[in-house]
Amino acid sequence: MSDLSDFADQLHTEVISDMAESFFGGRKELDNALKAYSSMVKEFLPVIEHMFQAAATLRLLLLDDAGADAFCAELGIDPSRIPQAEGAPILVRESLPFSLTGGGRYNDCVTLAYQGLHEAIWEYLHGRHYDDPDQSGRKRLTMHYRRLKEIAEIINEKIHKANNERSVSTVLREVKRLDPVQMEREEMLGDVVYGDGCEKDPDMCFVPIDFDGYQFPEVEELPSPKDVKPAVKRFCSRLYAERKDEVREAIDVFTGR
Template structure:
Protein backbone atom coordinates (compact mmCIF):
# COMPACT_ATOMS: atom_id res chain seq x y z
CA UNK A 1 0.00 0.00 0.00
CA UNK A 2 1.37 3.41 -0.97
CA UNK A 3 1.73 6.31 1.42
CA UNK A 4 -1.17 7.97 -0.37
CA UNK A 5 -3.38 4.92 0.04
CA UNK A 6 -2.35 4.54 3.67
CA UNK A 7 -3.17 8.19 4.38
CA UNK A 8 -6.50 7.87 2.56
CA UNK A 9 -7.39 4.77 4.57
CA UNK A 10 -6.49 6.51 7.81
CA UNK A 11 -8.63 9.51 6.93
CA UNK A 12 -11.51 7.23 5.97
CA UNK A 13 -11.32 5.41 9.29
CA UNK A 14 -11.30 8.71 11.16
CA UNK A 15 -14.29 10.08 9.26
CA UNK A 16 -16.29 6.89 9.74
CA UNK A 17 -15.40 6.75 13.44
CA UNK A 18 -16.51 10.34 13.95
CA UNK A 19 -19.71 9.73 12.00
CA UNK A 20 -20.54 6.60 13.99
CA UNK A 21 -19.74 8.38 17.24
CA UNK A 22 -22.09 11.23 16.41
CA UNK A 23 -24.86 8.94 15.18
CA UNK A 24 -24.86 6.60 18.16
CA UNK A 25 -23.90 9.34 20.62
CA UNK A 26 -26.81 11.60 19.65
CA UNK A 27 -29.26 8.71 19.80
CA UNK A 28 -27.97 7.53 23.18
CA UNK A 29 -28.17 11.05 24.59
CA UNK A 30 -31.76 11.38 23.41
CA UNK A 31 -32.67 7.98 24.86
CA UNK A 32 -31.23 9.10 28.21
CA UNK A 33 -33.26 12.31 28.12
CA UNK A 34 -36.46 10.39 27.39
CA UNK A 35 -35.66 7.98 30.23
CA UNK A 36 -35.15 10.85 32.67
CA UNK A 37 -38.41 12.42 31.50
CA UNK A 38 -40.30 9.20 32.22
CA UNK A 39 -38.77 8.99 35.70
CA UNK A 40 -39.80 12.57 36.38
CA UNK A 41 -43.31 11.92 35.08
CA UNK A 42 -43.65 9.00 37.48
CA UNK A 43 -42.40 11.15 40.36
CA UNK A 44 -44.87 13.89 39.43
CA UNK A 45 -47.69 11.35 39.44
CA UNK A 46 -46.77 10.60 43.05
CA UNK A 47 -46.94 14.31 43.83
CA UNK A 48 -50.38 14.43 42.21
CA UNK A 49 -51.46 11.66 44.56
CA UNK A 50 -50.33 13.85 47.47
CA UNK A 51 -52.42 16.75 46.17
CA UNK A 52 -55.43 14.45 45.87
CA UNK A 53 -54.90 13.17 49.41
CA UNK A 54 -54.74 16.72 50.81
CA UNK A 55 -57.91 17.63 48.93
CA UNK A 56 -59.65 14.49 50.18
CA UNK A 57 -58.89 15.39 53.80
CA UNK A 58 -60.15 18.95 53.38
CA UNK A 59 -63.31 17.63 51.71
CA UNK A 60 -63.75 15.19 54.59
CA UNK A 61 -63.81 18.13 56.98
CA UNK A 62 -66.40 19.86 54.79
CA UNK A 63 -68.58 16.72 55.07
CA UNK A 64 -70.27 16.62 51.67
CA UNK A 65 -69.99 17.73 48.06
CA UNK A 66 -72.32 20.72 48.37
CA UNK A 67 -70.35 22.11 51.29
CA UNK A 68 -67.09 21.57 49.42
CA UNK A 69 -68.41 23.40 46.36
CA UNK A 70 -69.52 26.29 48.58
CA UNK A 71 -66.11 26.38 50.27
CA UNK A 72 -64.04 26.47 47.07
CA UNK A 73 -66.32 28.91 45.28
CA UNK A 74 -66.20 31.23 48.30
CA UNK A 75 -62.43 31.39 47.79
CA UNK A 76 -62.70 31.98 44.04
CA UNK A 77 -61.49 28.46 43.21
CA UNK A 78 -63.06 26.27 40.53
CA UNK A 79 -64.05 23.28 42.66
CA UNK A 80 -64.28 20.44 40.11
CA UNK A 81 -60.62 19.37 40.11
CA UNK A 82 -60.51 19.26 43.93
CA UNK A 83 -63.77 17.39 44.56
CA UNK A 84 -61.96 14.20 45.55
CA UNK A 85 -62.98 11.63 48.12
CA UNK A 86 -60.63 9.13 49.69
CA UNK A 87 -59.70 7.12 52.75
CA UNK A 88 -58.45 9.37 55.53
CA UNK A 89 -55.34 7.62 56.77
CA UNK A 90 -53.33 8.60 59.82
CA UNK A 91 -50.67 10.19 57.61
CA UNK A 92 -53.12 12.91 56.61
CA UNK A 93 -53.97 13.88 60.17
CA UNK A 94 -52.24 16.74 61.97
CA UNK A 95 -50.09 15.91 65.02
CA UNK A 96 -52.97 17.29 67.06
CA UNK A 97 -56.18 19.21 66.46
CA UNK A 98 -55.45 22.97 66.65
CA UNK A 99 -56.62 24.33 69.98
CA UNK A 100 -59.33 26.96 70.41
CA UNK A 101 -61.84 28.00 73.07
CA UNK A 102 -64.74 26.37 71.22
CA UNK A 103 -65.34 23.41 68.93
CA UNK A 104 -66.29 25.90 66.24
CA UNK A 105 -62.92 27.58 66.62
CA UNK A 106 -61.15 24.23 66.43
CA UNK A 107 -63.06 23.36 63.28
CA UNK A 108 -62.13 26.68 61.65
CA UNK A 109 -58.45 26.30 62.51
CA UNK A 110 -58.33 22.70 61.33
CA UNK A 111 -59.94 23.69 58.03
CA UNK A 112 -57.34 26.45 57.66
CA UNK A 113 -54.56 23.96 58.38
CA UNK A 114 -55.94 21.50 55.83
CA UNK A 115 -56.34 24.21 53.19
CA UNK A 116 -52.80 25.46 53.79
CA UNK A 117 -51.44 21.95 53.28
CA UNK A 118 -53.44 21.57 50.07
CA UNK A 119 -52.29 24.93 48.70
CA UNK A 120 -48.62 24.29 49.45
CA UNK A 121 -48.69 20.79 47.98
CA UNK A 122 -50.53 22.00 44.90
CA UNK A 123 -48.08 24.86 44.38
CA UNK A 124 -45.15 22.47 44.78
CA UNK A 125 -46.70 20.17 42.17
CA UNK A 126 -47.27 22.96 39.66
CA UNK A 127 -44.27 25.24 40.25
CA UNK A 128 -41.82 23.52 42.59
CA UNK A 129 -41.04 24.65 46.09
CA UNK A 130 -37.71 26.27 46.89
CA UNK A 131 -38.54 26.39 50.60
CA UNK A 132 -38.88 22.67 51.17
CA UNK A 133 -39.53 21.66 54.77
CA UNK A 134 -38.04 18.22 54.15
CA UNK A 135 -41.40 16.50 53.98
CA UNK A 136 -41.82 14.06 51.09
CA UNK A 137 -38.33 14.89 49.80
CA UNK A 138 -36.67 12.47 47.38
CA UNK A 139 -34.26 12.53 44.46
CA UNK A 140 -37.03 13.99 42.27
CA UNK A 141 -38.04 16.58 44.84
CA UNK A 142 -37.70 19.51 42.42
CA UNK A 143 -39.85 18.06 39.65
CA UNK A 144 -43.00 20.01 38.88
CA UNK A 145 -45.63 20.27 36.18
CA UNK A 146 -44.26 23.36 34.45
CA UNK A 147 -40.71 21.96 34.42
CA UNK A 148 -41.89 18.65 32.97
CA UNK A 149 -43.98 20.39 30.32
CA UNK A 150 -40.94 22.43 29.25
CA UNK A 151 -38.77 19.30 29.25
CA UNK A 152 -41.27 17.61 26.95
CA UNK A 153 -41.15 20.48 24.45
CA UNK A 154 -37.34 20.54 24.42
CA UNK A 155 -37.02 16.77 24.05
CA UNK A 156 -39.50 16.77 21.17
CA UNK A 157 -37.36 19.40 19.46
CA UNK A 158 -34.39 17.05 19.89
CA UNK A 159 -36.46 14.21 18.44
CA UNK A 160 -37.06 16.24 15.29
CA UNK A 161 -33.39 17.17 15.07
CA UNK A 162 -32.09 13.61 15.50
CA UNK A 163 -34.65 12.16 13.09
CA UNK A 164 -33.91 14.75 10.41
CA UNK A 165 -30.20 15.49 10.85
CA UNK A 166 -28.79 12.01 11.38
CA UNK A 167 -30.89 9.61 9.34
CA UNK A 168 -29.81 5.95 9.61
CA UNK A 169 -30.00 5.60 5.81
CA UNK A 170 -27.57 8.49 5.33
CA UNK A 171 -25.06 7.02 7.77
CA UNK A 172 -25.33 3.57 6.21
CA UNK A 173 -24.94 5.05 2.74
CA UNK A 174 -21.73 6.82 3.75
CA UNK A 175 -20.33 3.62 5.24
CA UNK A 176 -21.16 1.72 2.08
CA UNK A 177 -19.51 4.37 -0.10
CA UNK A 178 -16.27 4.12 1.85
CA UNK A 179 -16.38 0.32 1.91
CA UNK A 180 -14.83 -0.69 -1.43
CA UNK A 181 -15.17 -4.41 -0.78
CA UNK A 182 -18.90 -3.99 -0.23
CA UNK A 183 -19.24 -2.00 -3.45
CA UNK A 184 -17.39 -4.67 -5.46
CA UNK A 185 -19.44 -7.46 -3.92
CA UNK A 186 -22.71 -5.68 -4.71
CA UNK A 187 -21.60 -5.07 -8.28
CA UNK A 188 -20.80 -8.77 -8.72
CA UNK A 189 -23.90 -10.14 -6.99
CA UNK A 190 -26.32 -7.44 -8.08
CA UNK A 191 -26.96 -6.45 -4.46
CA UNK A 192 -27.55 -3.02 -3.02
CA UNK A 193 -30.58 -1.24 -1.59
CA UNK A 194 -32.02 2.18 -2.21
CA UNK A 195 -31.46 4.20 0.94
CA UNK A 196 -33.43 7.37 0.32
CA UNK A 197 -34.70 9.73 3.02
CA UNK A 198 -38.07 7.98 2.99
CA UNK A 199 -36.80 4.41 3.28
CA UNK A 200 -38.25 1.96 5.81
CA UNK A 201 -35.01 1.96 7.83
CA UNK A 202 -35.50 5.62 8.73
CA UNK A 203 -39.12 5.06 9.68
CA UNK A 204 -38.34 2.00 11.81
CA UNK A 205 -35.49 3.68 13.72
CA UNK A 206 -37.11 7.10 14.06
CA UNK A 207 -37.78 8.36 17.59
CA UNK A 208 -41.38 9.09 18.48
CA UNK A 209 -42.28 12.39 20.08
CA UNK A 210 -43.42 12.34 23.69
CA UNK A 211 -47.19 12.65 24.02
CA UNK A 212 -47.44 14.70 27.21
CA UNK A 213 -51.19 14.18 27.51
CA UNK A 214 -50.74 10.40 27.53
CA UNK A 215 -49.22 10.64 31.02
CA UNK A 216 -52.56 12.00 32.31
CA UNK A 217 -50.93 14.53 34.64
CA UNK A 218 -53.43 16.96 36.11
CA UNK A 219 -52.98 20.66 35.58
CA UNK A 220 -54.23 22.17 38.83
CA UNK A 221 -55.34 25.80 38.97
CA UNK A 222 -53.35 28.30 40.98
CA UNK A 223 -54.98 28.62 44.39
CA UNK A 224 -54.27 31.52 46.75
CA UNK A 225 -52.12 31.07 49.86
CA UNK A 226 -53.82 30.91 53.24
CA UNK A 227 -52.81 34.47 54.14
CA UNK A 228 -54.97 35.84 51.32
CA UNK A 229 -58.12 33.85 52.06
CA UNK A 230 -57.99 33.22 55.80
CA UNK A 231 -60.89 35.56 56.58
CA UNK A 232 -63.02 33.97 53.86
CA UNK A 233 -62.31 30.49 55.21
CA UNK A 234 -63.32 31.62 58.68
CA UNK A 235 -66.58 33.05 57.36
CA UNK A 236 -67.60 30.00 55.34
CA UNK A 237 -66.56 27.54 58.06
CA UNK A 238 -68.57 29.38 60.70
CA UNK A 239 -71.56 29.19 58.37
CA UNK A 240 -71.04 25.46 57.86
CA UNK A 241 -70.70 24.92 61.60
CA UNK A 242 -73.97 26.70 62.29
CA UNK A 243 -75.72 24.47 59.75
CA UNK A 244 -74.06 21.18 60.79
CA UNK A 245 -73.25 21.67 64.46
CA UNK A 246 -73.83 18.15 65.78
CA UNK A 247 -72.18 16.42 62.84
CA UNK A 248 -69.09 18.62 63.12
CA UNK A 249 -68.89 18.10 66.90
CA UNK A 250 -68.93 14.35 66.38
CA UNK A 251 -66.34 14.55 63.61
CA UNK A 252 -63.99 16.72 65.67
CA UNK A 253 -64.22 14.37 68.66
CA UNK A 254 -63.38 11.43 66.41
CA UNK A 255 -60.41 13.25 64.87
CA UNK A 256 -59.03 14.12 68.30
CA UNK A 257 -59.10 10.45 69.27
CA UNK A 258 -57.45 9.42 66.03
CA UNK A 259 -54.69 11.99 66.53
CA UNK A 260 -54.08 10.66 70.05
CA UNK A 261 -53.95 7.10 68.75
CA UNK A 262 -51.48 8.10 66.09
CA UNK A 263 -49.14 9.65 68.65
CA UNK A 264 -49.44 6.76 71.09
Protein backbone atom coordinates in the same frame (compact mmCIF):
# COMPACT_ATOMS: atom_id res chain seq x y z
CA MET B 1 1.40 8.43 -4.66
CA SER B 2 1.28 5.56 -2.21
CA ASP B 3 1.55 7.99 0.69
CA LEU B 4 -1.32 10.00 -0.69
CA SER B 5 -3.44 6.88 -1.05
CA ASP B 6 -2.62 5.82 2.50
CA PHE B 7 -3.53 9.29 3.73
CA ALA B 8 -6.81 9.20 1.79
CA ASP B 9 -7.68 5.78 3.17
CA GLN B 10 -6.87 6.90 6.69
CA LEU B 11 -8.95 10.07 6.29
CA HIS B 12 -11.80 8.04 4.85
CA THR B 13 -11.71 5.71 7.85
CA GLU B 14 -11.58 8.58 10.33
CA VAL B 15 -14.55 10.31 8.71
CA ILE B 16 -16.64 7.16 8.88
CA SER B 17 -15.55 6.59 12.48
CA ASP B 18 -16.56 10.14 13.44
CA MET B 19 -19.93 9.72 11.73
CA ALA B 20 -20.57 6.46 13.55
CA GLU B 21 -19.50 7.92 16.88
CA SER B 22 -21.74 10.94 16.39
CA PHE B 23 -24.71 8.82 15.33
CA PHE B 24 -24.51 6.09 17.94
CA GLY B 25 -23.35 8.47 20.63
CA GLY B 26 -26.43 10.60 20.00
CA ARG B 27 -28.69 7.57 20.17
CA LYS B 28 -27.09 6.47 23.44
CA GLU B 29 -27.68 9.94 24.90
CA LEU B 30 -31.34 9.78 23.90
CA ASP B 31 -31.69 6.30 25.38
CA ASN B 32 -30.26 7.61 28.65
CA ALA B 33 -32.51 10.67 28.53
CA LEU B 34 -35.64 8.54 28.08
CA LYS B 35 -34.63 6.26 30.96
CA ALA B 36 -33.92 9.28 33.14
CA TYR B 37 -37.31 10.77 32.25
CA SER B 38 -39.05 7.57 33.30
CA SER B 39 -37.28 7.84 36.67
CA MET B 40 -38.37 11.47 36.98
CA VAL B 41 -42.01 10.47 36.47
CA LYS B 42 -41.69 7.84 39.22
CA GLU B 43 -40.17 10.47 41.49
CA PHE B 44 -43.15 12.73 40.75
CA LEU B 45 -45.87 10.19 41.61
CA PRO B 46 -45.70 10.67 45.42
CA VAL B 47 -46.19 14.41 44.86
CA ILE B 48 -49.44 13.67 42.99
CA GLU B 49 -50.54 11.27 45.72
CA HIS B 50 -49.85 13.86 48.42
CA MET B 51 -51.87 16.47 46.55
CA PHE B 52 -54.85 14.09 46.33
CA GLN B 53 -54.53 13.37 50.07
CA ALA B 54 -54.54 17.11 50.82
CA ALA B 55 -57.61 17.53 48.61
CA ALA B 56 -59.35 14.62 50.36
CA THR B 57 -58.62 16.23 53.73
CA LEU B 58 -60.15 19.57 52.81
CA ARG B 59 -63.15 17.91 51.17
CA LEU B 60 -63.75 15.86 54.32
CA LEU B 61 -64.06 19.05 56.34
CA LEU B 62 -66.28 20.71 53.72
CA LEU B 63 -68.61 17.68 54.20
CA ASP B 64 -69.88 17.22 50.62
CA ASP B 65 -70.13 18.79 47.17
CA ALA B 66 -72.65 21.34 48.41
CA GLY B 67 -70.27 22.38 51.18
CA ALA B 68 -67.35 22.55 48.76
CA ASP B 69 -69.36 24.69 46.35
CA ALA B 70 -70.37 27.06 49.15
CA PHE B 71 -66.76 27.27 50.33
CA CYS B 72 -65.50 28.14 46.84
CA ALA B 73 -68.27 30.68 46.38
CA GLU B 74 -67.21 32.38 49.61
CA LEU B 75 -63.60 32.46 48.44
CA GLY B 76 -64.59 33.62 44.96
CA ILE B 77 -62.99 30.69 43.13
CA ASP B 78 -64.28 28.03 40.75
CA PRO B 79 -65.07 24.71 42.53
CA SER B 80 -62.93 22.86 39.97
CA ARG B 81 -59.84 24.43 41.55
CA ILE B 82 -60.16 22.03 44.46
CA PRO B 83 -58.99 18.71 42.96
CA GLN B 84 -61.13 15.64 43.29
CA ALA B 85 -59.80 13.34 46.00
CA GLU B 86 -59.65 10.25 43.76
CA GLY B 87 -60.38 8.07 46.82
CA ALA B 88 -57.15 9.12 48.54
CA PRO B 89 -56.83 8.78 52.33
CA ILE B 90 -56.83 11.96 54.38
CA LEU B 91 -53.86 13.56 56.15
CA VAL B 92 -54.67 13.17 59.85
CA ARG B 93 -53.80 16.12 62.07
CA GLU B 94 -53.64 14.96 65.68
CA SER B 95 -52.75 18.32 67.24
CA LEU B 96 -54.68 21.55 66.75
CA PRO B 97 -54.38 25.09 68.07
CA PHE B 98 -56.42 25.65 71.24
CA SER B 99 -59.88 27.08 70.68
CA LEU B 100 -62.61 27.96 73.16
CA THR B 101 -65.53 27.20 70.82
CA GLY B 102 -66.54 24.46 68.43
CA GLY B 103 -66.86 26.97 65.62
CA GLY B 104 -63.37 28.26 66.30
CA ARG B 105 -62.03 24.71 66.30
CA TYR B 106 -63.71 24.06 62.95
CA ASN B 107 -62.22 27.23 61.52
CA ASP B 108 -58.76 26.08 62.64
CA CYS B 109 -59.25 22.69 60.97
CA VAL B 110 -60.42 24.14 57.65
CA THR B 111 -57.64 26.75 57.71
CA LEU B 112 -54.98 24.07 58.24
CA ALA B 113 -56.48 21.82 55.56
CA TYR B 114 -56.69 24.66 53.06
CA GLN B 115 -53.10 25.68 53.76
CA GLY B 116 -52.04 22.05 53.27
CA LEU B 117 -53.75 21.88 49.88
CA HIS B 118 -52.36 25.26 48.85
CA GLU B 119 -48.82 24.01 49.61
CA ALA B 120 -49.43 20.64 47.93
CA ILE B 121 -50.63 22.28 44.70
CA TRP B 122 -47.69 24.69 44.74
CA GLU B 123 -45.28 21.77 45.14
CA TYR B 124 -47.05 19.91 42.32
CA LEU B 125 -46.72 22.86 39.94
CA HIS B 126 -43.42 24.43 41.02
CA GLY B 127 -41.62 21.99 43.30
CA ARG B 128 -40.30 22.40 46.83
CA HIS B 129 -36.76 23.20 47.91
CA TYR B 130 -35.03 20.82 50.29
CA ASP B 131 -31.52 20.30 51.66
CA ASP B 132 -29.24 18.32 49.38
CA PRO B 133 -28.24 15.19 51.36
CA ASP B 134 -25.03 14.90 49.33
CA GLN B 135 -23.79 18.47 49.62
CA SER B 136 -24.07 20.57 52.76
CA GLY B 137 -25.54 24.04 52.26
CA ARG B 138 -26.97 23.23 48.86
CA LYS B 139 -30.68 23.24 48.07
CA ARG B 140 -32.41 21.02 45.56
CA LEU B 141 -35.87 21.26 44.00
CA THR B 142 -38.34 18.39 43.98
CA MET B 143 -39.66 17.14 40.67
CA HIS B 144 -42.72 19.06 39.53
CA TYR B 145 -45.25 19.29 36.70
CA ARG B 146 -43.77 22.22 34.81
CA ARG B 147 -40.26 20.80 34.86
CA LEU B 148 -41.49 17.44 33.55
CA LYS B 149 -43.36 19.18 30.75
CA GLU B 150 -40.36 21.30 29.76
CA ILE B 151 -38.00 18.32 29.79
CA ALA B 152 -40.43 16.29 27.65
CA GLU B 153 -40.46 19.09 25.08
CA ILE B 154 -36.66 19.23 24.98
CA ILE B 155 -36.30 15.45 24.59
CA ASN B 156 -39.00 15.31 21.92
CA GLU B 157 -37.23 18.01 19.95
CA LYS B 158 -34.04 15.96 20.02
CA ILE B 159 -36.00 12.84 19.04
CA HIS B 160 -37.54 14.65 16.09
CA LYS B 161 -34.09 15.72 14.96
CA ALA B 162 -32.64 12.22 15.42
CA ASN B 163 -35.51 10.56 13.57
CA ASN B 164 -35.58 12.96 10.66
CA GLU B 165 -32.06 14.29 10.27
CA ARG B 166 -29.86 11.44 11.45
CA SER B 167 -31.82 8.30 10.65
CA VAL B 168 -30.00 5.04 9.97
CA SER B 169 -30.72 5.30 6.25
CA THR B 170 -29.36 8.84 6.15
CA VAL B 171 -26.10 7.83 7.82
CA LEU B 172 -25.67 4.82 5.54
CA ARG B 173 -26.29 6.95 2.49
CA GLU B 174 -23.61 9.40 3.64
CA VAL B 175 -21.18 6.55 4.15
CA LYS B 176 -21.91 5.25 0.65
CA ARG B 177 -21.20 8.64 -0.82
CA LEU B 178 -17.69 8.43 0.58
CA ASP B 179 -17.13 5.46 -1.70
CA PRO B 180 -18.49 6.55 -5.12
CA VAL B 181 -17.20 3.43 -6.88
CA GLN B 182 -19.13 1.13 -4.58
CA MET B 183 -22.20 3.35 -4.79
CA GLU B 184 -22.12 3.32 -8.60
CA ARG B 185 -21.79 -0.47 -8.62
CA GLU B 186 -24.83 -0.93 -6.33
CA GLU B 187 -26.92 1.46 -8.40
CA MET B 188 -26.05 -0.48 -11.57
CA LEU B 189 -26.91 -3.78 -9.94
CA GLY B 190 -30.09 -2.46 -8.35
CA ASP B 191 -28.89 -3.09 -4.81
CA VAL B 192 -30.32 -1.50 -1.69
CA VAL B 193 -31.32 2.13 -2.03
CA TYR B 194 -31.02 4.21 1.12
CA GLY B 195 -33.79 6.72 1.01
CA ASP B 196 -34.56 9.80 3.00
CA GLY B 197 -36.26 9.97 6.36
CA CYS B 198 -37.09 7.63 9.20
CA GLU B 199 -39.86 5.89 7.30
CA LYS B 200 -37.16 3.65 5.76
CA ASP B 201 -36.06 2.30 9.14
CA PRO B 202 -39.05 2.62 11.51
CA ASP B 203 -37.69 0.03 13.93
CA MET B 204 -34.78 2.36 14.65
CA CYS B 205 -36.93 5.43 15.29
CA PHE B 206 -37.34 6.84 18.78
CA VAL B 207 -40.89 7.15 20.08
CA PRO B 208 -41.53 10.68 21.40
CA ILE B 209 -42.68 11.17 24.98
CA ASP B 210 -46.48 11.32 25.11
CA PHE B 211 -46.78 13.86 27.92
CA ASP B 212 -50.56 14.12 27.61
CA GLY B 213 -50.75 10.34 27.83
CA TYR B 214 -49.57 10.46 31.44
CA GLN B 215 -52.84 12.27 32.25
CA PHE B 216 -51.31 14.32 35.02
CA PRO B 217 -53.96 16.34 36.86
CA GLU B 218 -54.61 19.83 35.51
CA VAL B 219 -54.64 22.14 38.52
CA GLU B 220 -54.30 25.85 39.27
CA GLU B 221 -52.69 27.63 42.18
CA LEU B 222 -55.05 28.51 45.00
CA PRO B 223 -55.26 31.98 46.56
CA SER B 224 -52.89 32.57 49.46
CA PRO B 225 -54.27 31.36 52.82
CA LYS B 226 -53.58 34.82 54.20
CA ASP B 227 -55.71 36.47 51.51
CA VAL B 228 -58.73 34.21 52.09
CA LYS B 229 -58.58 34.06 55.87
CA PRO B 230 -61.67 36.28 56.43
CA ALA B 231 -63.68 34.34 53.82
CA VAL B 232 -62.76 31.00 55.41
CA LYS B 233 -63.84 32.28 58.80
CA ARG B 234 -67.21 33.44 57.45
CA PHE B 235 -67.82 30.11 55.76
CA CYS B 236 -66.88 28.06 58.82
CA SER B 237 -69.08 30.13 61.12
CA ARG B 238 -72.08 29.66 58.84
CA LEU B 239 -71.63 25.96 58.10
CA TYR B 240 -70.92 25.10 61.74
CA ALA B 241 -74.18 26.75 62.76
CA GLU B 242 -76.13 24.92 60.04
CA ARG B 243 -74.58 21.41 60.27
CA LYS B 244 -72.93 21.22 63.68
CA ASP B 245 -73.15 17.42 64.19
CA GLU B 246 -71.71 16.61 60.74
CA VAL B 247 -68.92 19.10 61.25
CA ARG B 248 -67.99 17.57 64.60
CA GLU B 249 -67.86 14.10 63.05
CA ALA B 250 -65.56 15.40 60.29
CA ILE B 251 -63.30 17.04 62.89
CA ASP B 252 -63.05 13.73 64.79
CA VAL B 253 -61.91 11.96 61.62
CA PHE B 254 -59.47 14.78 60.81
CA THR B 255 -57.90 14.54 64.27
CA GLY B 256 -57.76 10.72 64.23
CA ARG B 257 -60.39 10.12 66.92
